[in-house]
Amino acid sequence: MPTPSPTQMGSASVILSVQNVTKTFGTLAAVANMSFDVERGEIFGIAGPNGAGKSTLLNVCTGMLPLDSGEIFFNGDRVDGYSPHRLCHSGLARTFQIPQIFTSMSIHDNVDTGAMFGIGSQSPDGRAKKELVEDILDMTGLAPKRDVQAGKVDLLTRKMTMLAAALATRPKLVFMDEPLAGLTSDEIDQMVELILRLKQRLNITIMLIEHKVRALSELSDRIMIAHQGQRICLDVPEKVLRDELVVEVYLGSEFFA
Numbered sequence: 001m002p003t004p005s006p007t008q009m010g011s012a013s014v015i016l017s018v019q020n021v022t023k024t025f026g027t028l029a030a031v032a033n034m035s036f037d038v039e040r041g042e043i044f045g046i047a048g049p050n051g052a053g054k055s056t057l058l059n060v061c062t063g064m065l066p067l068d069s070g071e072i073f074f075n076g077d078r079v080d081g082y083s084p085h086r087l088c089h090s091g092l093a094r095t096f097q098i099p100q101i102f103t104s105m106s107i108h109d110n111v112d113t114g115a116m117f118g119i120g121s122q123s124p125d126g127r128a129k130k131e132l133v134e135d136i137l138d139m140t141g142l143a144p145k146r147d148v149q150a151g152k153v154d155l156l157t158r159k160m161t162m163l164a165a166a167l168a169t170r171p172k173l174v175f176m177d178e179p180l181a182g183l184t185s186d187e188i189d190q191m192v193e194l195i196l197r198l199k200q201r202l203n204i205t206i207m208l209i210e211h212k213v214r215a216l217s218e219l220s221d222r223i224m225i226a227h228q229g230q231r232i233c234l235d236v237p238e239k240v241l242r243d244e245l246v247v248e249v250y251l252g253s254e255f256f257a
Helices: 054-061 084-090 107-116 127-140 155-167 185-202 213-219 244-251
Strands: 014-025 028-039 043-047 069-074 092-095 173-177 205-209 222-227 230-235
Touching (some): 028 054, 028 222, 043 054, 043 185, 043 213, 054 173, 054 205, 084 092, 092 155, 107 155, 127 155, 127 185, 155 185, 222 244, 230 244
Antiparallel strands (some): 014 028
């Protein structure tokens, strides 16, 4: 019998439970016996040095890679082994560091395609889907660019389009892989403000990987630091950023200079 997750044992506040997960590539353990819980409605940040296993962990959690051992529970159900498609229908969406969008389609049609994987047509004339797409275009500020070809916009708009398409699947949890990578300081501020606004308005849980630690601390309710495939710290941002081991292996003393 598999070990029940905290969610199964009655902790309704836990939406994602990762238990003793390991993923190896040959002799390299990219993720080594990793365990943590994500609380419903929080923004859960993940950071760490290059090669810490962050992206591998995200790929395992989202069905892009099979795990070697351990268990993953989402919303009370064991989901390790689910395909990305099945996870999407279960309420889990993700974005990528390099925007994955349909560049030949309009921004509107990218979001509409996302909605097709979510609610589809719940009324004979597809009214529910149309309303969802319009709401997301408005919430993300993309409505004025709705008819622009997605391959002809700047990086920030492409990232926002990818996020909007993910939100159109009506997820309960969104994984975001370095949403701030490549953005200018002004664009980072815009994206941080958008993520916080969407989380509040949609009441969703967000789990994100990010190297820009100051922005991550502004966004996150809790931060987990990974190093060599293992969790070395998990706490509220102010405690994580002052943890001696985190400073030693990741931040460096100059971070506080």
